[in-house]
Amino acid sequence: MTISLPAVxxxxxxxxxxxxxxxxHAAAQIHRAAAQLWPGLPVSLEQHxxxxxxxxxxxRVGERTLYAxxxxxxxxxxxxxxxxxxxxxxxxxxxxxxxxxxxxxxQREAAQLRILAALDRPRVCAVAGLTQGVIFTEPVxxxxxxxxxxxxxxxxxxxxxxxxxxxxxLHREGAAKALDPAGVIGERSIAGTFQRKFNGxxxxxxxxxxxxxxxxxPARQEVVSLVRGCVxxxxxxxxxxxxxxxxxxxxxxxxxxxxxxxxxxxxxxxMLDPGLMRSAPMVDVAKMVSRTVxxxxxxxxxxxxxxxxxxxxxxxxxxxxxxxxxADQRIWLRHLLTLWAMDTLNIxxxxxxxxxxxxxxxxxxxxVDQAVPLCRMVDRISAELAxxxxxxxxxxxxxxxxxAVAS
Numbered sequence: 001m002t003i004s005l006p007a008v009x010x011x012x013x014x015x016x017x018x019x020x021x022x023x024x025h026a027a028a029q030i031h032r033a034a035a036q037l038w039p040g041l042p043v044s045l046e047q048h049x050x051x052x053x054x055x056x057x058x059x060r061v062g063e064r065t066l067y068a069x070x071x072x073x074x075x076x077x078x079x080x081x082x083x084x085x086x087x088x089x090x091x092x093x094x095x096x097x098x099x100x101x102x103x104x105x106x107q108r109e110a111a112q113l114r115i116l117a118a119l120d121r122p123r124v125c126a127v128a129g130l131t132q133g134v135i136f137t138e139p140v141x142x143x144x145x146x147x148x149x150x151x152x153x154x155x156x157x158x159x160x161x162x163x164x165x166x167x168x169x170l171h172r173e174g175a176a177k178a179l180d181p182a183g184v185i186g187e188r189s190i191a192g193t194f195q196r197k198f199n200g201x202x203x204x205x206x207x208x209x210x211x212x213x214x215x216x217x218p219a220r221q222e223v224v225s226l227v228r229g230c231v232x233x234x235x236x237x238x239x240x241x242x243x244x245x246x247x248x249x250x251x252x253x254x255x256x257x258x259x260x261x262x263x264x265x266x267x268x269x270x271m272l273d274p275g276l277m278r279s280a281p282m283v284d285v286a287k288m289v290s291r292t293v294x295x296x297x298x299x300x301x302x303x304x305x306x307x308x309x310x311x312x313x314x315x316x317x318x319x320x321x322x323x324x325x326x327a328d329q330r331i332w333l334r335h336l337l338t339l340w341a342m343d344t345l346n347i348x349x350x351x352x353x354x355x356x357x358x359x360x361x362x363x364x365x366x367x368v369d370q371a372v373p374l375c376r377m378v379d380r381i382s383a384e385l386a387x388x389x390x391x392x393x394x395x396x397x398x399x400x401x402x403x404a405v406a407s
Contacts, residue, residue: 015088016081016083016088017080017083017091018357019355021088026055026057026072027045027055029099030057030070030134033132033133034059034129036131037136038061038062038129042062043059044059044060045068046065050361050362052350052358052360054069054077055070055072056069058139061136065139066139067137067138067139068134069135070134071105072091073091076350078353081355098133103182106130107130109135109274110130110135112183113125113126113127113137114127115183121167122167122170122251122269122270124270124274125137125138125140125270125271125272126138140260140262142261142270143261143264143265144256144257144258145256145260146256146257146292148261148265149292149295149312150295153301153304153309153312155265155312156311157315157319160313162268162269163254167281170249170251170276170281172248173247176246176247176249181278184276184277184278185252188275189283190286190339190342190346191241191244197349198231203231206353207349210223210352210353211224211352213356214351214353214356215368215371223352226376227345229379230345230378233382233385234341234342236386237334237386238338244277244278244279246278247278248280250278251275252277252287253273253275254287256288256291256292257291258273282335286340289313290343290344290347292309292313293340293344293402293405294367296309296402297370297374297402298363300406300407301406306402306407307403310399310402310403310406314395317336317395330392337385340398341381344374344377347367348367348378351364373405377401377404377405380397381394381398384398
């Protein structure tokens with residue numbers, strides 16, 4: 001089966017990418033890749049999975065259901081649609097070269113999944129195929145960690161422990177030797193993303209444009225003002241973070257929906273979408289805290305459920321730093337809270353900056369509606385960190401702020 005892309009109309013040769021451009025191109029990529037990997041089998045795209053980072057579709061290939069994912073130039077769809085990579089014809093030209101490079105984003109992701117599959121832990125989804133810039137993975141069915149936390153909030157500490165037990169081989173000293181530096185997925189680094197988004201004049205322009213198509217005034221003006229202040233504080237706090245390179249590995253993109261329990265809550269989970277990087281295990285804790293709080297802010301399960309989940313995170317955090325001297329505990333918490341605030345700002349501003357025509361995942365759409373209280377939360381956490389960086393009770397105050405947006 002041969003699929004050709006439509007010619008670019010003359011009037012569109014200097015236009016920025018549109019959602020239709022990107023989706024038509026990505027769907028064609030998936031069809032071509034599937035035809036190359038499984039010639040002769042029928043291919044159908046069953047359900048688009050909304051995302052702001054890449055194009056993801058559940059696909060039927062013969063009798064198999066797979067998940068297909070493409071990436072254009074390794075950047076988020078939001079950045080691409082906003083013109084970060086230039087006009088659409090230039091993007092297409094660069095993409096043709098990008099998909100042949102061995103160090104493309106999805107090539108590295110597939111390599112990481114294969115490295116992890118060869119280890120005893122963690123369990124990861126299986127790679128079914130990779131070609132022409134498209135990765136196909138086997139589906140993993142079952143409740144994810146976020147769903148289980150909401151259903152069983154009193155078991156939060158145990159569920160988190162089960163997830164992080166899978167990551168022990170990565171979090172051990174010396175684990176970084178298993179990953180070539182060229183195989184790191186730095187695009188999913190919290191601090192690295194923060195620096196790319198908010199650096200220099202481009203960062204200032206980005207902040208001023210936040211919410212232009214997603215928020216109405218006066219809420220948008222408050223969001224822009226709060227983000228501006230948060231970025232200023234977090235930029236200074238970022239200088240206190242430990243060096244990104246280390247001897248341990250972080251899973252990188254550890255969030256509740258990427259931890260699936262196919263055999264129920266008492267069994268070992270399966271991890272999706274790695275973003276391995278040479279970094280401290282704290283990076284994984286920070287991403288999990290940040291994204292769980294955002295899940296609570298989106299679903300608003302109420303004060304009792306939210307309190308149980310946040311209390312479970314406290315129990316889990318205490319267990320992670322129990323062996324540390326008091327001074328090291330304060331530093332660990334400061335770094336954790338800094339990364340939590342950074343990650344929340346990173347993903348929230350991405351959702352807010354998405355063009356109106358780009359479908360958002362359920363979480364993203366709900367968080368846009370919660371933009372003001374979430375920015376106030378980050379503002380207060382970052383202010384506490386800047387003013388009282390060595391106090392252990394900053395953690396308790398941060399959880400109080402999280403409870404307020406979740407209740």
